[in-house]
Amino acid sequence: MRILQVNNLKKYFTLGLMRKYTVKALDGVSFDIDQGEIFGVLGESGCGKSTLGLVLSRIEKESSGEIFFKQSKISGSTKLDRDKRREIQIIFQNPYESFDQRLTIEDSLDLPLKINRIGTNRSRRKEIMKDFLSRAGLEPAESFLSRYPHELSGGQLQRISLLRAMMLNPSFLIADECVSMLDLSVRASVINLMLDLVRSEKTTVMFITHDISLAKYVSDRIAVLYLGKVVELGRSVDVVERPLHPYTKVLISYSPSIFERRQKIKPKELMTVFQPETGCNFVNRCPYADNRCERETPQLREIEQGHWVSCHFA
Numbered sequence: 001m002r003i004l005q006v007n008n009l010k011k012y013f014t015l016g017l018m019r020k021y022t023v024k025a026l027d028g029v030s031f032d033i034d035q036g037e038i039f040g041v042l043g044e045s046g047c048g049k050s051t052l053g054l055v056l057s058r059i060e061k062e063s064s065g066e067i068f069f070k071q072s073k074i075s076g077s078t079k080l081d082r083d084k085r086r087e088i089q090i091i092f093q094n095p096y097e098s099f100d101q102r103l104t105i106e107d108s109l110d111l112p113l114k115i116n117r118i119g120t121n122r123s124r125r126k127e128i129m130k131d132f133l134s135r136a137g138l139e140p141a142e143s144f145l146s147r148y149p150h151e152l153s154g155g156q157l158q159r160i161s162l163l164r165a166m167m168l169n170p171s172f173l174i175a176d177e178c179v180s181m182l183d184l185s186v187r188a189s190v191i192n193l194m195l196d197l198v199r200s201e202k203t204t205v206m207f208i209t210h211d212i213s214l215a216k217y218v219s220d221r222i223a224v225l226y227l228g229k230v231v232e233l234g235r236s237v238d239v240v241e242r243p244l245h246p247y248t249k250v251l252i253s254y255s256p257s258i259f260e261r262r263q264k265i266k267p268k269e270l271m272t273v274f275q276p277e278t279g280c281n282f283v284n285r286c287p288y289a290d291n292r293c294e295r296e297t298p299q300l301r302e303i304e305q306g307h308w309v310s311c312h313f314a
Ligand SMILES: Nc1ncnc2c1ncn2[C@@H]1O[C@H](COP(=O)(O)OP(=O)(O)OP(=O)(O)O)[C@@H](O)[C@H]1O
Pocket: 013, 014, 015, 023, 024, 025, 043, 044, 045, 046, 047, 048, 049, 050, 051, 052, 210
């Protein structure tokens, strides 16, 4: 069953004097996510990953397009009823920014439970917090509850921000680069805790990352974003092992692998942020582009079953 449906979603930012420049952070993005699925969103810096998370969680409003969550339309306004606000949770890259530094962990965890009427009184809510902390290996739980955010390591605090979201029993969790600030050595503990919690609760996840191996390890399907557009979408193994879009090929050829020596595909002009009016966004970096790519905007096409690509030559 489908939990989320996104149709032609756009988010434009206008910048500069007289609002002269437009950044198309999301430029006509469409996809569906199934209940219980882990959907990876992959792409390099500035391609629109965080914007997508902010728009889907209704922190930001879209410029146009539609979003349906459990069959009901949530686009058009950033207001959500209390139930949907609880059902859609988001966690961010930097846990120190997502906690109020003046509150103890107990107070920070208590407030959302109270607002959502989970646990009848403070001592019942404290039991819930302790259960979750123990599940995350944060013991003795009591000693964590009385601390302030700065008294915890990044990995511990990120586990707690994950717990804070999961305690509300959400049906859709958006994780935006949730381990990219952490040491390699503690990344696995946070990722495995997330997988453990979401699998047992059958929570649907949008997992945003720029790390291909992580995207493949965590996700059932992956959407590759490039300058606001989905350029490739499919099952993780298909996208990572048999990429069909030149951009995905470039990304993968540059990702480190301990197993094989990959042949690097060199893109032209790295670092150009150029969104042409017509044609393919990747045209001036693509090693294979020709005239047609300048004239015609490629549409996302299903090339193999469940494997979608927007390239004239795929
Ligand atoms: N509030 C804003 N005002 C103006 N431009 C913005 C705003 N937020 C994002 N952008 C622009 O939109 C584009 C997409 O940004 P976004 O933060 O979604 O990228 P990202 O994929 O999350 O990048 P990163 O991997 O660095 O986090 C960028 O060009 C960015 O500069």
